[in-house]
Amino acid sequence: METKLGKSKVLFKKMFIKKIKNFSKYLILFLFIILTNNARAEFFEDLSKIIENNEKRLSYGISVTDFNMDGNYEFLVTGFGFANLALSYQDGKLKDLNQQKIFSDASKKTIGVAACDIDKDGFEEIYFLNTDTYSGVKKYSDRLLDIKDNDYFDLFELEKNKENLNLTAGRSVVCVDRKGDGEYGIYVANYGGPTRFYEIENELIKDKAKNLNLDNITGGRAVVSGHILTERADIFAANERGANFLFKNNNGKFDDVAFDYRLDDAIQNGRGTALSDIYYRGRLDILSGNWLGYHRAWVLENNEFKDIGNKDFDEPSRIRTIISADFDNDGFDEVFMNNIAEPNKLFRIKDNGKFEQINFKVGLEANGYGTGAAVADIDNDGVLELLVSRGESKEQTLTLYKAIVKKENKYLRIKPLNKHGAPARGATVTLITDQRKHSKTIDAGSGYLCQMEPVAHYGIRKNEKNFKVEVKWTNGTKDLIKITKLDQTVTVKQK
Numbered sequence: 342m343e344t345k346l347g348k349s350k351v352l353f354k355k356m357f358i359k360k361i362k363n364f365s366k367y368l369i370l371f372l373f374i375i376l377t378n379n380a381r382a383e384f385f386e387d388l389s390k391i392i393e394n395n396e397k398r399l400s401y402g403i404s405v406t407d408f409n410m411d412g413n414y415e416f417l418v419t420g421f422g423f424a425n426l427a428l429s430y431q432d433g434k435l436k437d438l439n440q441q442k443i444f445s446d447a448s449k450k451t452i453g454v455a456a457c458d459i460d461k462d463g464f465e466e467i468y469f470l471n472t473d474t475y476s477g478v479k480k481y482s483d484r485l486l487d488i489k490d491n492d493y494f495d496l497f498e499l500e501k502n503k504e505n506l507n508l509t510a511g512r513s514v515v516c517v518d519r520k521g522d523g524e525y526g527i528y529v530a531n532y533g534g535p536t537r538f539y540e541i542e543n544e545l546i547k548d549k550a551k552n553l554n555l556d557n558i559t560g561g562r563a564v565v566s567g568h569i570l571t572e573r574a575d576i577f578a579a580n581e582r583g584a585n586f587l588f589k590n591n592n593g594k595f596d597d598v599a600f601d602y603r604l605d606d607a608i609q610n611g612r613g614t615a616l617s618d619i620y621y622r623g624r625l626d627i628l629s630g631n632w633l634g635y636h637r638a639w640v641l642e643n644n645e646f647k648d649i650g651n652k653d654f655d656e657p658s659r660i661r662t663i664i665s666a667d668f669d670n671d672g673f674d675e676v677f678m679n680n681i682a683e684p685n686k687l688f689r690i691k692d693n694g695k696f697e698q699i700n701f702k703v704g705l706e707a708n709g710y711g712t713g714a715a716v717a718d719i720d721n722d723g724v725l726e727l728l729v730s731r732g733e734s735k736e737q738t739l740t741l742y743k744a745i746v747k748k749e750n751k752y753l754r755i756k757p758l759n760k761h762g763a764p765a766r767g768a769t770v771t772l773i774t775d776q777r778k779h780s781k782t783i784d785a786g787s788g789y790l791c792q793m794e795p796v797a798h799y800g801i802r803k804n805e806k807n808f809k810v811e812v813k814w815t816n817g818t819k820d821l822i823k824i825t826k827l828d829q830t831v832t833v834k835q836k
Contacts, residue, residue: 383701383702383703383745384669384687384699384701384703384704384744384745385668385701385703385704385727385742385743385744386703386742386743386744386745387703387704387741387742388742388743389738389739389740389742391434391435391741392428392434392435392738392739392741393434393435393436395739396738397736397737397738398420398423398732398736398737398738398739399420399422399423399733399736400418400420400421400423400712400713400730400731400732400739401419401421401451401452401453401712401713401732401733401790402418402419402451402452402453402454402470402513402712402713402730402789402791402792403416403417403418403454403713403714403715403728403730403790403791403792404416404417404454404455404456404467404715404791404792405456405715405716405717405792405793406456406465406764406792406795407464407465408427408429408438408439409427409429409438409491410464410488413430413721414717414719414794414795415427415428415429415438416428416435416715416717416719417454417456417467418728418730418739419451419452419453419454419713419730419790420445420447420451421450421451421452421732421733422450423447424439424445424446424447425439425444425445425446425454426439428719428728430719430720430721435719435741441492441493443484443486443493443494444467444493446469446471446484449471449473449481449484450471450472450473450481451469451470451471451484452470452471452472452512452790453468453469453470453472453511453512453513453514453529454467454468454469454470454514454790454791455467455468455514455515455516455527455785455786455792456468456792457516457525457527457763457785458523458525458759458761458763458764459485459524459525459526459527459539459540459541460487460541461523461524461763462761462763463761463762464488464763465764466485466487466488466496467484467485467493468483468484468485468486468514468527468529468539469483469485469486470483470507470511470512470513470514470529470790471483471484472510472511473510475510475532476532476533476534476560477509477510477532477533477534478508478509478510478534479508479509479510482497482507482508483497483506483511483529484497485497485527485539485546496546497546501544501545502545502546505539505545505546505547505548507529507531507537507539509531509532509534509535509537510531510533510534511529511530511531511532511537511561512530512531512532512561512563512790513562513563513564513786513790513791514527514528514564514786514792515527515530515565515566515576515785515786516528516566516766516767516785516786516792517538517566517574517767517785518573518574518766518767518785518815519553519573519574519590519593519594520573520593521573521574521814521815521816521817522816523759523760523763523765523815523835524540524541525766526538526539526540526549527539527540528555528566528576528578528786530561530563530564530578530580531558531561532559532560532561532562533558533560534558535550535551535556535557535558536550536555536556536557536558536559536561536578537550538553538555552594553593553594553595554588554594554595554596554597555576555588555595557586557597559580559581559582559583559586560580560581560582560583560610561578561581562579562580562581562610562611562789563578563579563611563613563614563629563630563787563788563789564576564577564578564579564614564786565614565615565616565627565782565785565786565787566767566785566786567625567767567769567785568624568625568767568769568782569616569625569627570587570589570590570598570602570641571590571817572816572817573590573593573815573816573817574590574767574785574815575588575589575595576588576595577604577614577627577629578611579611579612579614579629579630580610580611581611581632582610583607584599584600584605584606585599585604585605585606585607585611586599587599587602587604587605602641602644602645602646603645603646603647604627604639604646606629606631609631609634609635609637610632610633610634611629611630611631611632612630612631612632612660612661612662612663612789613628613629613630613660613661613662613663613664613678613679613788613789614627614628614629614630614663614787614788614789615627615663615665615676615787616628616665616782616787617665617674617676617690618674618779618780618781619638619640619649619690619694620640620693620694621690621777621778621779622778623771623773623778623779624641624780625769625780625782626638626640627639627646628663628665628676629663630658630661630678630789631657631660632659632660633657633658634657635648635656635657636650636654636655636656636657636658636660636663636678637650637655638654638655638694638696649694650696651695651696653688653696653698654676654696654698658678658680658683658686659680659681659682659683660678660679660680660681661679661711661712661713661789662677662678662679662711662712662713662714662788662789662790662791663678663679663788663789664676664677664679664715664716664727664787664788664793665690666716666725666727666793666798667725667798667799667800668716668724668725668727668743668744669744669746669747669750669800670723670724670744670746670747670752670800670801671750671800671802672776672777672801672802672803672805673689673691673692673800673802674689675688675689675690675699676689676690676696677714677727679711679712679729679788679789680711681709681710681711681712681733682708682709682710683707684705684706684707685704685705685706685709685711686698687701687704692777703742704727704729704740704742706729706731706740709729709731709737710731710732710733710734710735710737711729711730712730712731712732712733712789712790713729713730713788713789713790714728714729714730714788714791715727715728715788715792715793715794716728716794716798717794717796718754718794718796718798721830723752723754723828724744724752725744725798726741726742726743727741727742727743728740728741729741729742750800751800751801751827751828752798752799752800752801752827753772753798753801753808753810753824753827753828753829753831754796754797754798754829754830754831755770755772755796755797755812755830755831755833756795756796756831756832756833757770757783757795757797757812757832757833757835758833758834758835759814759815759835760834760835760836762834764783764795765783765795765812765814765815765835766783766784766785767782767783767815768782768783768812768813768814768815769781769812769813770782770783770797770810770811770812770813771810771811771812771813772797772808772809772810773807773808773810773811774802774805774806774807774808774809775805775806775807776802776805777802777805779799781798781799782797783795783796783797796830808823808824808825808827809821809822809823809824810822810824810831812833812835814835820833820835820836
């Protein structure tokens with residue numbers, strides 16, 4: 342009996358030691374996974390320290406354009422009672438290039454901004470939307486800045502244009518090439534007053550909204566333009582206190598078909614919006630953020646838009662800006678939700694159209710009063726920077742973020758220029774490979790009060806090959822380009 346008992350004790354001891362060893366292995370594996378996940382949680386790095394003279398201020402909208410015609414893009418940052426800025430990347434810093442009072446314009450209280458070529462001279466004019474009141478009639482008009490001999494001047498200050506001033510409190514601005522000829526009009530989403538649509542006619546600035554069926558009175562908030570339904574520039578406008586608009590381009594005029602396509606979403610209060618190819622199928626879908634309401638990922642199926650966002654994506658928040666971009670160059674777009682006075686959110690769009698929430702710490706800005714945001718490869722290194730404007734009810738500094746990108750990740754950037762030599766805003770670029778057919782818009786205005794760089798930026802997936810790019814211009818014509826080299830910016834000129 343004693344021998345058998347002794348053998349049992351030895352056997353039990355061996356089994357116990359074995360279990361301890363196995364447990365230790367699993368414990369080490371578990372800790373490794375946890376530590377790895379925590380490391381991966383740092384999606385962005387904070388580069389705000391490179392912004393020179395980054396003082397606390399009230400800021401809303403941001404646009405990306407070539408401010409000084411030197412071939413490089415700058416961040417144009419609006420100031421609400423503070424000077425507008427033109428931030429250029431120079432010597433490792435973001436520096437304000439502006440020296441002109443008419444551009445700074447601290448007294449006008451600017452919130453929205455967009456840039457596009459309205460006079461077909463190959464250079465983008467700048468539209469500054471000023472708002473000194475919440476709704477209805479305002480004191481200060483908007484500005485429409487053109488340049489001559491390196492000096493900016495306001496087209497609205499010319500006596501011949503004063504009768505068409507926008508004196509209604511507005512929100513977002515978008516550029517629309519409605520005729521497909523490279524001559525842009527500017528859609529102004531007003532709040533509590535009629536929408537404006539400015540074009541040049543006989544060298545005069547004219548409001549064409551009424552003639553184009555666009556003079557709606559609503560709580561206009563966010564607006565985008567691009568190839569949504571037709572081969573020309575359509576318009577989606579997200580509204581507060583009323584139904585959204587989906588303006589279908591009908592030979593240069595517009596018909597509101599939001600109800601027909603189930604996109605009106607009348608009980609929600611729109612804020613940010615953006616165009617994104619959610620299924621990577623070669624067509625643009627609509628991301629729409631609603632203030633304290635359900636966010637939407639609208640995909641066109643069987644002649645109606647369906648919300649395919651999952652529970653985490655749709656969850657209500659105090660949203661301002663929504664952006665779709667490939668920040669980490671992995672070949673999958675991310676969606677950045679800029680919220681005010683609560684944590685921002687970030688999602689990756691997977692191949693199946695599913696939204697995978699990304700845990701991150703840097704850039705959450707839980708106590709930030711973020712109002713606008715824009716992306717651009719401002720330092721030309723092939724990785725996008727994200728600039729967030731903050732303020733509104735509390736003065737705050739600007740913040741700048743950049744994704745932590747794996748060294749092996751490659752990129753491709755496509756820069757379409759129309760026949761006048763200006764950025765082809767509203768054109769659609771589609772990357773075609775053995776793994777995807779991925780469309781992006783050349784941003785004409787999106788986010789909330791904002792406008793992204795006029796470049797289609799693609800990260801490259803693992804083992805991806807056979808690269809082609811299709812550019813669909815604003816008149817619906819297409820050019821197909823074969824790509825033989827990555828890690829470059831390809832400029833495509835419309836014929």
